[in-house]
Amino acid sequence: MNTNRYAQRPARMPSSVTQPVIEVGESTRFEMFAAMHQMRHFASAVNKFFLQSLIRGSTHVSTGMEAIAAGFGAAMRPDDYTLATYRGHAHTLARGVDPKTALAELIGRDSGLLHGKGGSMHLTDVDRNMLGSFAIVGAHLPIACGVAWSAKLRGTDQVTVCFFGDGAANIGAFHEALNLAAVWKLPIIFVCENNLYMEYSPIDLVTSVEHPAADRAAAYGLARHVIDGNDADAVYEFANNALAFARSGQGPVLVEAVTYRHGGHSRADPGDYRPPQEVAAWTEYDPIKIYHQRLLSMGVSEQKLISIEREVADTIIAATAFAIDSEFPDESIAFTDLWADGTSDWKRVDND
Amino acid sequence: MTNTTNPPTSSEIELTYRNAVSYAIAQEMRRDSSVLLLGEDVANAGGVFKLTTGLLDEFGDQRVFDTPISEQGFLGAAMGAAMTGFKPIVEIMFSDFLAVCWDIVANQIAKTRYMTGGQVQVPLVIRSANGGGVGFGAQHSQSVENWAMMIPGLKVVAPSTPADVVGLLAAAIRDPDPVMFFEHKGLFATNGMVPTGIHVDTLGTARIVRQGTDCTIIALAAMVPVALSAAEQLASAGISAEVIDLRSLVPLDTKTIFDSVAKTARVFTVEENPRLCGWGAEVVSQIVENQFFALDAPPTRITTPHVPLSASKTLEAAQIPSPQVVFSLISRALNN
Numbered sequence: 001m002n003t004n005r006y007a008q009r010p011a012r013m014p015s016s017v018t019q020p021v022i023e024v025g026e027s028t029r030f031e032m033f034a035a036m037h038q039m040r041h042f043a044s045a046v047n048k049f050f051l052q053s054l055i056r057g058s059t060h061v062s063t064g065m066e067a068i069a070a071g072f073g074a075a076m077r078p079d080d081y082t083l084a085t086y087r088g089h090a091h092t093l094a095r096g097v098d099p100k101t102a103l104a105e106l107i108g109r110d111s112g113l114l115h116g117k118g119g120s121m122h123l124t125d126v127d128r129n130m131l132g133s134f135a136i137v138g139a140h141l142p143i144a145c146g147v148a149w150s151a152k153l154r155g156t157d158q159v160t161v162c163f164f165g166d167g168a169a170n171i172g173a174f175h176e177a178l179n180l181a182a183v184w185k186l187p188i189i190f191v192c193e194n195n196l197y198m199e200y201s202p203i204d205l206v207t208s209v210e211h212p213a214a215d216r217a218a219a220y221g222l223a224r225h226v227i228d229g230n231d232a233d234a235v236y237e238f239a240n241n242a243l244a245f246a247r248s249g250q251g252p253v254l255v256e257a258v259t260y261r262h263g264g265h266s267r268a269d270p271g272d273y274r275p276p277q278e279v280a281a282w283t284e285y286d287p288i289k290i291y292h293q294r295l296l297s298m299g300v301s302e303q304k305l306i307s308i309e310r311e312v313a314d315t316i317i318a319a320t321a322f323a324i325d326s327e328f329p330d331e332s333i334a335f336t337d338l339w340a341d342g343t344s345d346w347k348r349v350d351n352d
Numbered sequence: 353m354t355n356t357t358n359p360p361t362s363s364e365i366e367l368t369y370r371n372a373v374s375y376a377i378a379q380e381m382r383r384d385s386s387v388l389l390l391g392e393d394v395a396n397a398g399g400v401f402k403l404t405t406g407l408l409d410e411f412g413d414q415r416v417f418d419t420p421i422s423e424q425g426f427l428g429a430a431m432g433a434a435m436t437g438f439k440p441i442v443e444i445m446f447s448d449f450l451a452v453c454w455d456i457v458a459n460q461i462a463k464t465r466y467m468t469g470g471q472v473q474v475p476l477v478i479r480s481a482n483g484g485g486v487g488f489g490a491q492h493s494q495s496v497e498n499w500a501m502m503i504p505g506l507k508v509v510a511p512s513t514p515a516d517v518v519g520l521l522a523a524a525i526r527d528p529d530p531v532m533f534f535e536h537k538g539l540f541a542t543n544g545m546v547p548t549g550i551h552v553d554t555l556g557t558a559r560i561v562r563q564g565t566d567c568t569i570i571a572l573a574a575m576v577p578v579a580l581s582a583a584e585q586l587a588s589a590g591i592s593a594e595v596i597d598l599r600s601l602v603p604l605d606t607k608t609i610f611d612s613v614a615k616t617a618r619v620f621t622v623e624e625n626p627r628l629c630g631w632g633a634e635v636v637s638q639i640v641e642n643q644f645f646a647l648d649a650p651p652t653r654i655t656t657p658h659v660p661l662s663a664s665k666t667l668e669a670a671q672i673p674s675p676q677v678v679f680s681l682i683s684r685a686l687n688n
Contacts, residue, residue, distance in 0.1 A: 081436075114469040124468045131435060132472065136459050142425045143460060146432020153388075153414065154437065173455075176425030183420065337470035338505055340528035344466075346504075347638075348556040348603040 004272055006202055011278030014260070014285035015228060022233045028074050029295060030308060032232045035070040036288050037309045039090040041316040042099055046089065046106060046120075050267045054107040054324075059120040060087040064230075064262035067287035068193050069094040071235025072161055075243055081129045081151075081160040083144040086121035088133030091163050095128040099319040109326035116329045117337070138168040141177035141190065148181065148188035148252075159246045160188045161239075166256075167198030169212035178220040181252040189242045190254045193229060195261040200273055214256035222254050229257030230287040233294070260285075364545040372517035372546060373403040373479070373535060377441060379518070379550060380525040381411050384439065387525060390417040390426055391443030391479075400445055401481055401540060423453035427478070431461050434476040439525060446488075447480035447496045447534060454499075461530045462505030477524045482510065482534035483574055483624055485672055490660035493537075493668075495624040497572070498631055500532040501601045507555060508601040510534040512576035514544035516599060519553025527555060536573040556603030560612065564594035567618035567686060569678070570609065570635060572598045575622040581675035582622075582682065589683055601631050606638055613639055617648040620682055622673050627658040654681055 043061040050059055062069070073094025076082070084091035092102055097113070105112030106120050113125055121135040131147060134140035144162035151158040168174050169192060181188050192213030196203055209215035217224045228234045235257060242253040260282035264271030271279075292305055338344035367375055381387045389407055391399075395418040398405035408416045419426035423444060430440035444450055450457060457478065464472050484493035500508045507529055511517045517535065524531035561576065562583050571579035576597045583593040594612050598605070613619050619639055621632030632653040639651055654673050662668050 114467060114471070117469050118467045122467050124471055126468075126471045132464070132468065134460070136455050139424075139428065139455050139460055142422075142428020142456065143432040143435070145425065146429035146434070147436050148432070149429055150433040150436040150438055153433070173424045173428065176420070176422035177428070179420060180422060180425045180429060338466050340465070340473065340475075342470070344504070346602050346604060348605045348607060 006273040007275050009202065009275060011275040011281065012196055013278065013281045014230065022237045024233050024236055028236065029233075032070045032074050032236065033291055033295060033305065034308050034312050035073055035094060036066040036232065036291065038099065038312040038316065039066040039069065039093055040288060041313050042089060042093060042103070045103060045316050045320050047267070049103070049107055055120060056108065057119065058266040058268055059106065060266050061263060062087050062090045062261065064282065064286060065193055065195055065259045066090055067232040067235050067291070068191065068229045068257045068259060069163070071232045072191065072239045075236055075239035076159070076161060079129060079156070079158050080243070081131050081147050081158060082163070083131050083140045083147065083160065084133045084163045085137070085140070085165060085168075086133055086135040087165065088123055088163070092123040092125065092130050092133065095125065095130045097123070097125045097128050097130055099316055100322040103319045103323040104326045107323055108328060109323060110329035110333070111322070111326040115333050117333070138164065138171035138173035140164070141168070141173050142180065144188055145177050145181050145184075145186055148186040149184060151187055152184075157247045158187070159243050161191060162188060163191045163193060165198065166192060166194040166196070166203040166207075166212045168192070169216060170198075170207060175216070178216070178222070178252070178254065182220040182222060185249070185251040187246040187249065188252045189246055190252065192254070192256040194256050194258050197261060197265070197274070199265040200269060211256050213254060217254045220254070222252065225253070225255040227255060227257050229259030230285055230290065232287060232291050363548040365548055366543055367514045367546045368540065369514045369517055369535070369542050369544070370401065370403055370540040372514035373521065374405055374407055375546070376518040376521035377404065377407060378410060380522055381407070381415065386437060386439050388415050388417070388433065388438050388440045389443070390419055390430060390440060392419055392421055392445050394418060394443050399443065401537070403535065404443065423449055424456055427453045427456045428460070430476050431456060431474055434474045435464075435472050439475050441477045441479060441525060444478060444480040446492045447482040448491050448494050450480060450496060450499065457500070457506070458503045462503045466505060473528060474530050475528045477521070477531045477533050479521075479533045479535060481537045483536040483538055484661045484668060485538040485574060487663055487665060487668060488537070489663035493661040495573070497532070497534050497601055498625050498629060501631055501634070502629070505530065506602060507531040508534070509555060509599065510536065510573040510601070511599060512536070512539065512573050512597050514542070515546045515551070516553065518546050519551050520555065520599065522552040523555050526552065531555070534573065538574040556600050556605055558599055558605035558608040559597045560594060560608065561597045562593065562595040564592040564616065566592045566616060567620060567682060568594045568596060568612040568616045569620050569622060569682070570596045570598060570632070571622040572601070572631065573624065575624050575673060578673060578675050578678060579622045582678035585675065585679040586682060591683060591686055593682065598631075604635070604638070606642070609635065609639065610643055613643050614646050617646055618686065619647070619651040620678075620685075621651070621653045622678055623653065623655040624672055625655060627653070627655045630655050649685065652681065652685055654678055
């Protein structure tokens with residue numbers, strides 16, 4: 001199989017660097033800068049774990065896409081809900097989940113978020129309202145509708161934020177969820193992270209419209225929104241407005257954040273089907289790099305930025321050590337938590 | 353504990369199987385404000401089979417919801433609501449339609465508690481009109497309880513009487529785990545006595561609906577009256593058949609099955625599903641593993657042949673096990 005087949009296609013370049021026209025508080029800017037670095041260092045740790053064969057199956061990182069999770073994470077309230085995809089490590093961290101328990105989960109340890117039963121594609125932390133990472137493309141959009149519906153029925157003003165990829169915009173569940181959310185006026189934000197590739201295929205080759213999510217908005221009576229997914233300030237500003245809209249009972253929001261996946265689809269994929277100049281341009285238009293430049297241009301010292309990065313890098317180093325030092329779960333864990341009573345019994349033999 | 357019928361009561365009412373469904377849902381919705389009902393045409397129309405008549409009037413449009421024809425959409429939404437404090441009852445109009453939302457059933461609802469190490473609970477009930485015998489053709493007549501039975505994480509219930517509809521549906525709604533509740537289309541018009549007052553049964557318990565000594569017939573849902581009718585004919589021929597209504601496939605009441613087989617030494621399953629991988633295959637394998645030396649002869653499975661169901665009356669009748677077929681297969685086996 002020639003995986004370079006698409007590499008001859010015209011490269012799709014990032015839009016020109018936007019200027020910081022948005023008012024964002026300094027502490028929020030530092031928070032997002034730190035969050036993006038935490039996500040990237042986490043992904044580096046994941047890659048190392050994978051190369052050391054500590055991660056089984058595969059794993060999906062979002063290096064290059066951090067601004068979306070960071071921008072929404074900074075704008076969301078602690079009681080808002082997140083549902084994400086199997087490429088959900090960044091979205092999990094964005095809710096304040098401890099990287100120790102997340103990394104431990106990825107290498108199957110008992111101290112992991114899910115005691116090793118979920119793995120890389122299913123990070124969940126109910127205490128942080130991170131309600132799950134879902135590994136069947138599109139499945140969680142309807143589920144997210146239900147979470148938003150629940151908040152509406154309970155009379156809270158919690159908003160549900162549902163992240164998904166461009167590939168999900170072509171599956172039926174996307175369309176069913178959008179329609180249901182619009183008909184029931186649910187407090188939900190659908191965030192399509194368009195990284196230009198569905199797994200190994202350029203999204204434009206398999207999609208009837210240029211913007212797989214945004215161009216479908218009109219079909220559900222929703223406004224069309226396309227934002228720069230590599231600009232944390234732009235994401236943050238949009239997230240704030242969208243959260244306020246959904247919180248005030250005006251119904252769902254659908255947004256497409258255009259971004260780029262620096263690596264391949266999964267650890268099995270070198271991503272060499274992409275034009276080299278495209279990869280180079282997007283690597284240059286890196287959300288952390290452009291945010292670093294922006295903060296410098298605003299007068300923040302290089303030293304300050306380095307110290308922020310060093311601090312989060314240290315937490316990931318500590319988390320890595322914690323994960324590796326953690327024990328594997330006892331085999332008995334494999335037979336718990338199928339049912340609410342904690343067991344997995346399906347026969348009833350003790351009833352005399 | 354093989355018979356979980358509530359103590360005999362002087363106050364009973366006669367209900368159709370059809371009306372027992374809305375009766376049970378109303379009983380539970382009155383008790384628990386977190387119980388919701390949603391599905392296609394369940395609210396204003398009262399259900400295409402009139403299984404949910406009157407519920408919108410009593411409970412209002414914040415608890416009873418009509419949905420679009422979007423099984424993935426509204427079943428997924430029910431899951432999301434269940435994850436965050438509600439107990440939704442979802443109607444999938446025909447059980448055949450479970451195929452269009454099977455990802456939500458098998459990959460999401462069934463696995464989430466396990467995959468999250470118990471963090472996320474999904475307490476909901478999926479009700480669906482199941483089974484054949486009424487001429488709907490191959491895509492609206494299937495007995496799909498076996499699809500659900502093979503997925504770890506789903507409880508599977510299929511009642512045969514109005515009293516069991518009420519008692520088991522109430523138990524399903526109260527259960528903290530996801531329950532697949534199969535209502536049989538061929539039984540909707542049947543009548544039965546239902547205890548008044550709050551009636552709640554126990555999931556995972558079979559019932560001996562006819563005592564016998566010569567053989568055990570194990571049946572489910574619409575095959576229970578078929579088995580009982582065959583047992584009547586067998587009695588005329590001098591054969592005493594015990595009939596077990598399984599009522600629940602998961603949990604499976606193997607104790608009641610084994611005790612009966614120990615007594616009769618002969619066992620027959622009567623299954624509406626096509627042959628391969630029907631619930632009877634698992635039941636027989638359990639019997640053979642655990643009670644091989646109690647058996648006088650190989651167990652026999654009586655099923656629909658391994659073909660889709662037909663629409664025509666004569667063809668469908670030739671496919672689904674009838675009392676005559678059950679009678680003749682069992683009497684021939686016992687007389688050999």
